[in-house]
Amino acid sequence: MKEIRASKVSALANLFLTVAKVLAGILVNSTALIADGVHSLIDVLGSILVWIGIRVASKPPDELHPYGHFKAESLAELSVGIIILISALAIIHEAITSFLEMSTPEFEFYALLVALISAMVNELLARYKIKVGIETKSSSLVAEGKHSRVDVLSSISVFVGYLFAGFGYWWADPLIAIVVSVLIIQMGVEILRNAVNSVMDRVDPELALKVKSAVERIEGVEGVEFVGVRGTWKAKIVEVHVNINPGMSAETIDVLEREIEERVKSTVSNVVRVVTVVKVKRPMVVAIPEDGKGNYTGELDSPYFTVIDFNAKRRFRIENPHAKAEKRKGYLIAELLSRHGVNVVVLRKVGVGAKSHLRSRGILIRFEEGKTVEDVVKRLA
Ligand SMILES: [Zn+2]
Numbered sequence: 001m002k003e004i005r006a007s008k009v010s011a012l013a014n015l016f017l018t019v020a021k022v023l024a025g026i027l028v029n030s031t032a033l034i035a036d037g038v039h040s041l042i043d044v045l046g047s048i049l050v051w052i053g054i055r056v057a058s059k060p061p062d063e064l065h066p067y068g069h070f071k072a073e074s075l076a077e078l079s080v081g082i083i084i085l086i087s088a089l090a091i092i093h094e095a096i097t098s099f100l101e102m103s104t105p106e107f108e109f110y111a112l113l114v115a116l117i118s119a120m121v122n123e124l125l126a127r128y129k130i131k132v133g134i135e136t137k138s139s140s141l142v143a144e145g146k147h148s149r150v151d152v153l154s155s156i157s158v159f160v161g162y163l164f165a166g167f168g169y170w171w172a173d174p175l176i177a178i179v180v181s182v183l184i185i186q187m188g189v190e191i192l193r194n195a196v197n198s199v200m201d202r203v204d205p206e207l208a209l210k211v212k213s214a215v216e217r218i219e220g221v222e223g224v225e226f227v228g229v230r231g232t233w234k235a236k237i238v239e240v241h242v243n244i245n246p247g248m249s250a251e252t253i254d255v256l257e258r259e260i261e262e263r264v265k266s267t268v269s270n271v272v273r274v275v276t277v278v279k280v281k282r283p284m285v286v287a288i289p290e291d292g293k294g295n296y297t298g299e300l301d302s303p304y305f306t307v308i309d310f311n312a313k314r315r316f317r318i319e320n321p322h323a324k325a326e327k328r329k330g331y332l333i334a335e336l337l338s339r340h341g342v343n344v345v346v347l348r349k350v351g352v353g354a355k356s357h358l359r360s361r362g363i364l365i366r367f368e369e370g371k372t373v374e375d376v377v378k379r380l381a
Helices: 002-028 031-057 072-101 109-135 139-166 172-199 205-216 250-267 329-339 352-360 373-380
Strands: 223-231 236-244 271-280 285-290 304-309 314-319 344-347 364-367
Touching: 002 031, 002 109, 002 139, 031 072, 031 109, 031 139, 072 139, 072 172, 109 139, 139 172, 205 223, 205 236, 205 250, 223 271, 236 250, 250 271, 285 373, 304 373, 329 352, 352 364
Parallel strands: 236 271, 285 344, 344 364
Antiparallel strands: 223 236, 285 304, 304 314
């Protein structure tokens, strides 16, 4: 894989810089060089983290990770962001110290040379990683590329600071360092934000709206209730909840689901899975058993029912001729309610037989307490 090779190359190049800086630092007895070598060692760590992140992210889903391992890449990106912020803080600390001490950096030819070589190597790495990162849609590799660019900036600032110091402007070095740190912090925060958004499953509102309007146009979809898009740049999981009208056959729903999947995949790139939840939308028509005087009885074999159609805002009372039926009482009452379009009946208790008769007609049971029909209506609202 190209992106794994890029992170390996980056780790090796930084390892080379580490050894070169630390060796030169020991030879010329320069703490600045040794410190810079330590920074390169942290860069090796960053490259290795991205390498591991990309490797883990490419693993297929397994039993314990049914959604895949994509977010390993976001975690790698998160650590790169943290490394960048820590380097910025270290530079600021150094700059403030030299401001307070009003110290002129000692001119060291080696340090200048190493800063220059380091800047060039890092610029090459930055270009390489950003290019491969964009090609393979690897956000952590792009973040690592930006990190290398940060290191170019800080090397150049060391270089320029030395030059100014050579002309006697002692304060130029720490000043440039602080300006550079602000740029570095901006970049680090941007990378962190990107990683945190992915870990937190933040939805891009524009993308969600695109999915919503694409799915809404599919024939048979009455409305889109929920759209969720999560994952990484490379691999996204889209969840869509749609409403359909009652009476659609299981086969038609199956076709509809596949159509939704195709439509989502053509609207959003890099979708690895589409989760569709289909809900049958029915206007709520509620039956409340009563005694004919507006008192709630809570039992199915009551002499009357108040029926409320919440959508049409219609309300009427029906008589129950089967209240005292000897046989098949549950069946007959369920049949009666179904004929009036009822799909929810409010009760205190219900027998097993009646329950299954209601269920087979698609009537839900809702348990409520109350003295009068009005009490129950208030609870439903
Ligand atoms: Zn670095």
